[in-house]
Amino acid sequence: MNSIRFSTKTIFLLVTALMLAACSWPKALSRTQASPDALAYPPLELKIVEPERIALKNGMALFYLEDRELPLVNLSILVRTGSLFDPEGKEGMADLTAYLLRTGGTEKIASDKLDKLLANLATAPAFSMSLDSASVSFSFLKDDREICFDLLSQMLFAPAFENNKCSLAISLKLEELRRVADNPQRLAFREFNRLLYPDDPRGRYATEASLKKISRDDLVDFHKTFFTPGNMMIALTGDLSREEAVRLVEKYFPRSQQNIKPVAPAPPPVKSGRGVYLVQKTLSQSTVVSGEFVASKSDPDFYAFTVLDFIVGSGGFPSRIFSAVRNNEGLAYSAGSFYRARPDYGVFGTYAFTKTETTLKAIDLIDAILLDVINGSVTQDELAWAKTSILNSFIFSFESPHQIAGRQMLLAYEGMPSDYMKTYRENIHAVTLGDVERVARKYLKNGNRLVLILGDTDRLDPLPDSWGKPIRLSPEE
Amino acid sequence: MLKSSRLAAFFAGCLVFLAASWALAFDLEERVIKTRLKNGLTVLMVERDFSPTVSLYIRFRVGAVDEAKGETGAAHFLEHMMFKGTKTIGTKDFAAEEKVLARIEQLGQALDDERKKGNASDEKRIGELSSRLKALQDEHRRFYLPNEIDRLYTQNGGQDMNASTGQDVTTYYVSLPANKLELWARIESDRLRNPVFREFYTERDVIMEERRQRVETSPDGALYEAFMAAAYKVHPYGLPILGLPEDLTFMSPVAIRAIHKKYLAAENIVIAVVGDIDPDKTLSMIDRYFGALPSSPPRPTSISPEPPQDGQRRVNISFDANPSMIIGFHKPNAPSSDDYVFDVLETILARGRTSRLYSKLVLDRQIAQSVSAYNGLPASRYPNLFAIFASPRHPHTGPELEAAILTELDDLKQRPVTDEELARSKRQLKMDYIKSLNSNSKLASTLSYYELLMGDYRYFSNYVAEIDKVSAEDIQRAAATYLNETNRTVAHLVRSQENRQKKAEHE
Numbered sequence: 012m013n014s015i016r017f018s019t020k021t022i023f024l025l026v027t028a029l030m031l032a033a034c035s036w037p038k039a040l041s042r043t044q045a046s047p048d049a050l051a052y053p054p055l056e057l058k059i060v061e062p063e064r065i066a067l068k069n070g071m072a073l074f075y076l077e078d079r080e081l082p083l084v085n086l087s088i089l090v091r092t093g094s095l096f097d098p099e100g101k102e103g104m105a106d107l108t109a110y111l112l113r114t115g116g117t118e119k120i121a122s123d124k125l126d127k128l129l130a131n132l133a134t135a136p137a138f139s140m141s142l143d144s145a146s147v148s149f150s151f152l153k154d155d156r157e158i159c160f161d162l163l164s165q166m167l168f169a170p171a172f173e174n175n176k177c178s179l180a181i182s183l184k185l186e187e188l189r190r191v192a193d194n195p196q197r198l199a200f201r202e203f204n205r206l207l208y209p210d211d212p213r214g215r216y217a218t219e220a221s222l223k224k225i226s227r228d229d230l231v232d233f234h235k236t237f238f239t240p241g242n243m244m245i246a247l248t249g250d251l252s253r254e255e256a257v258r259l260v261e262k263y264f265p266r267s268q269q270n271i272k273p274v275a276p277a278p279p280p281v282k283s284g285r286g287v288y289l290v291q292k293t294l295s296q297s298t299v300v301s302g303e304f305v306a307s308k309s310d311p312d313f314y315a316f317t318v319l320d321f322i323v324g325s326g327g328f329p330s331r332i333f334s335a336v337r338n339n340e341g342l343a344y345s346a347g348s349f350y351r352a353r354p355d356y357g358v359f360g361t362y363a364f365t366k367t368e369t370t371l372k373a374i375d376l377i378d379a380i381l382l383d384v385i386n387g388s389v390t391q392d393e394l395a396w397a398k399t400s401i402l403n404s405f406i407f408s409f410e411s412p413h414q415i416a417g418r419q420m421l422l423a424y425e426g427m428p429s430d431y432m433k434t435y436r437e438n439i440h441a442v443t444l445g446d447v448e449r450v451a452r453k454y455l456k457n458g459n460r461l462v463l464i465l466g467d468t469d470r471l472d473p474l475p476d477s478w479g480k481p482i483r484l485s486p487e488e
Numbered sequence: 489m490l491k492s493s494r495l496a497a498f499f500a501g502c503l504v505f506l507a508a509s510w511a512l513a514f515d516l517e518e519r520v521i522k523t524r525l526k527n528g529l530t531v532l533m534v535e536r537d538f539s540p541t542v543s544l545y546i547r548f549r550v551g552a553v554d555e556a557k558g559e560t561g562a563a564h565f566l567e568h569m570m571f572k573g574t575k576t577i578g579t580k581d582f583a584a585e586e587k588v589l590a591r592i593e594q595l596g597q598a599l600d601d602e603r604k605k606g607n608a609s610d611e612k613r614i615g616e617l618s619s620r621l622k623a624l625q626d627e628h629r630r631f632y633l634p635n636e637i638d639r640l641y642t643q644n645g646g647q648d649m650n651a652s653t654g655q656d657v658t659t660y661y662v663s664l665p666a667n668k669l670e671l672w673a674r675i676e677s678d679r680l681r682n683p684v685f686r687e688f689y690t691e692r693d694v695i696m697e698e699r700r701q702r703v704e705t706s707p708d709g710a711l712y713e714a715f716m717a718a719a720y721k722v723h724p725y726g727l728p729i730l731g732l733p734e735d736l737t738f739m740s741p742v743a744i745r746a747i748h749k750k751y752l753a754a755e756n757i758v759i760a761v762v763g764d765i766d767p768d769k770t771l772s773m774i775d776r777y778f779g780a781l782p783s784s785p786p787r788p789t790s791i792s793p794e795p796p797q798d799g800q801r802r803v804n805i806s807f808d809a810n811p812s813m814i815i816g817f818h819k820p821n822a823p824s825s826d827d828y829v830f831d832v833l834e835t836i837l838a839r840g841r842t843s844r845l846y847s848k849l850v851l852d853r854q855i856a857q858s859v860s861a862y863n864g865l866p867a868s869r870y871p872n873l874f875a876i877f878a879s880p881r882h883p884h885t886g887p888e889l890e891a892a893i894l895t896e897l898d899d900l901k902q903r904p905v906t907d908e909e910l911a912r913s914k915r916q917l918k919m920d921y922i923k924s925l926n927s928n929s930k931l932a933s934t935l936s937y938y939e940l941l942m943g944d945y946r947y948f949s950n951y952v953a954e955i956d957k958v959s960a961e962d963i964q965r966a967a968a969t970y971l972n973e974t975n976r977t978v979a980h981l982v983r984s985q986e987n988r989q990k991k992a993e994h995e
Contacts, residue, residue, distance in 0.1 A: 054667065
């Protein structure tokens with residue numbers, strides 16, 4: 012810890028107590044009983060640490076930050092791909108490709124031997140595929156860096172896709188599908204996403220039929236298209252110098268071939284699904300999810316919407332959904348909202364898990380909250396609470412070197428401006444009550460929403476007419 | 489409870505040893521400042537100054553095992569009530585509020601008494617009491633500022649604020665900007681000494697929803713609960729942390745206060761502070777806020793030990809889900825030397841793709857979808873279990889997979905594990921250790937846990953020597969001693985007949 016060195020820009024911010032007014036307390040109370048809002052805090056030194064962005068000879072961008080506390084090297088890679096590139100009818104291909112890179116062996120090393128090598132190193136890279144990227148994360152002892160880079164390089168650029176490992180992976184994936192419905196929340200969110208993106212690759216999920224159509228050759232092709240250095244970014248932090256970091260990546264990651272064009276980001280979805288859907292499953296508790304498209308991360312409305320979402324349901328106990336559905340009524344243990352903004356579109360949603368008898372009541376409460384914020388009910392106090400909370404927790408974006416380098420890589424991957432983190436605070440700070448009301452009106456239009464109820468829906472009271480006719484779904488179809 | 493088992497899973501992952509060559513990289517004992525306040529409360533501090541933040545853990549040696557009979561779920565319920573404020577946090581006028589709260593409790597008790605009569609209860613009286621309770625609850629809102637503890641932490645930049653209740657230990661934790669340490673001391677010391685249990689009856693409904701979410705609609709939760717109930721017949725480890733439904737339904741504030749009293753013994757409390765701190769100032773602040781806590785000796789609950797198991801126990805639960813199972817064996821808890829042996833065995837059996845169970849059952853024979861092993865279920869203050877969790881891959885069945893797992897366990901008795909397996913396992917545990925030092929909150933969590941449970945966080949570094957002593961013969965002997973039929977509990981989740989038919993028709 013004593014020898015951490017990095018390019019640090021130190022900004023002194025007087026992040027003192029929110030309500031500084033009172034630095035003394037009523038005489039009747041001892042200091043330990045004074046109002047917590049009256050506590051005075053020393054100033055906080057906010058260190059905005061940034062990784063170094065290095066353009067490598069092979070065309071990759073490297074985000075590097077030194078961290079000498081432990082004898083470890085941490086590595087993350089983002090690959091421009093994603094399950095939204097699954098060909099229609101062969102959904103699951105992207106996911107299987109990532110899984111096979113880890114489990115299918117390499118041209119030089121058979122899979123069982125590779126597993127043993129990694130087990131003896133007490134580590135293994137984790138490969139995962141998401142909607143719009145693939146990622147690899149790998150952490151190892153610095154003394155093992157040559158062999159770890161060598162193995163990773165083979166897995167990424169010379170995978171073998173062993174036949175028996177391909178068929179095993181498909182079988183395991185089929186079993187996973189068979190088990191999705193065992194977990195009500197998992198099933199509900201999968202069906203919700205399917206419905207949210209009609210006629211869009213984002214709404215297509217692997218099925219038994221699609222998995223059975225995927226061959227080894229498909230995986231080989233998918234890998235060839237997407238897993239090239241030109242499609243990758245890497246974040247490397249830990250107990251190694253800048254020169255060593257550059258040397259390792261340039262040694263083990265090949266140059267991109269001239270004739271292979273980098274993959275372009277997929278276009279955003281055109282329209283969101285809407286309406287009310289019911290999934291019958293005999294359970295004592297319903298899962299209710301609702302959502303719609305809202306401001307993207309590059310939209311100027313992003314900041315106002317972030318504040319709005321915090322107030323509506325992601326700001327913990329005092330947020331509106333949590334306090335109405337959970338605290339006041341005792342209808343749910345889990346309830347709230349979520350806002351996932353991508354560079355070109357955003358999704359806002361609400362959720363509650365509540366017993367069958369109170370399902371409609373919980374939905375009514377959430378609807379009323381959304382209607383209220385559209386009608387301008389957010390108060391100055393709520394706005395101040397939300398903004399101060401977001402601003403005060405900002406330093407947790409700089410908790411560890413790898414978190415910092417990884418996030419800067421993600422922002423670059425998303426095509427966000429490089430000063431995004433630097434301007435984030437100002438942008439949140441500038442949000443006014445008028446902005447919050449405006450974005451609520453603009454995006455949370457009535458009738459735009461998709462609502463999914465999973466549970467013992469046969470036992471629900473009739474839904475209000477204003478919701479339109481609900482559609483019953485059978486997830487196996 | 490899932491929360492606690494996740495917590496326990498984390499600690500299992502941290503059971504570690506410190507190899508000599510790595511000790512230099514991060515000399516824990518040199519970095520930890522351990523102090524005992526005059527009243528017996530233990531404080532552990534580690535300075536880490538990469539970011540101006542601090543992680544704070546406060547742990548009580550009080551858990552679900554400390555509940556009285558008929559009051560299961562009280563420790564977890566108390567944890568929820570600790571977020572409802574204090575006499576000075578969350579109130580507009582406590583003197584007036586207190587009177588309303590007393591009337592709410594009276595009325596709530598009368599209502600529960602009437603409901604307890606079951607079929608003989610007077611519906612009219614229930615209706616009348618309910619509406620009077622509702623009116624009083626509305627009146628109470630006039631005096632109450634809800635969610636103040638969360639509001640204070642969040643507004644001051646707090647992260648990951650939460651609490652968890654286990655069988656052994658209850659924990660409250662948060663990370664804060666480093667300059668906000670006093671806010672934590674103010675809130676935690678106050679809610680420890682002056683908590684006010686507001687919104688009691690609404691929170692009871694919330695916890696019932698928590699139970700629906702974690703147990704009633706979750707195949708894993710339901711199977712786990714049935715398994716634990718079968719494995720422990722006498723000792724409270726067999727009872728659910730969330731509480732038995734019949735106890736939870738009529739939980740009273742009296743039961744919650746009884747558990748809270750057990751918090752008020754400074755010797756039973758460990759605080760860990762890890763981050764960008766000035767140790768001297770931090771310690772004097774903690775002393776100012778917590779030093780006045782009475783040093784009353786801990787009042788240990790009298791808990792009957794679990795008698796030795798005298799025969800295999802089997803339980804099937806039916807659920808609308810695919811099959812899965814838990815197989816468990818009683819064994820001694822830490823710091824018994826056999827506990828270390830099971831830590832090594834856990835990694836040899838089920839950690840990673842080369843482990844025995846994964847490589848044989850998932851990769852080679854392809855009869856399993858997943859398999860994992862776990863040493864130290866459900867907790868560690870009392871003798872516990874070594875358990876295996878597994879799910880068959882269709883069309884293979886639970887019983888078929890069970891037989892294959894038992895064959896592998898028998899093999900451990902027949903011949904010693906290989907040197908390679910043993911070395912690999914020790915290296916994996918070492919890596920876990922190094923990685924657990926990488927975050928303020930993980931370090932605060934780990935240090936406070938061992939300090940509280942083992943009486944000394946250095947259980948950590950002593951672990952090195954102990955784990956290095958584990959030999960192939962030890963594993964063979966432990967397998968022969970504990971992994972046998974009379975000491976075994978097996979729980980299967982099977983799809984109910986009715987649901988199976990429905991599913992067949994659908995397909």
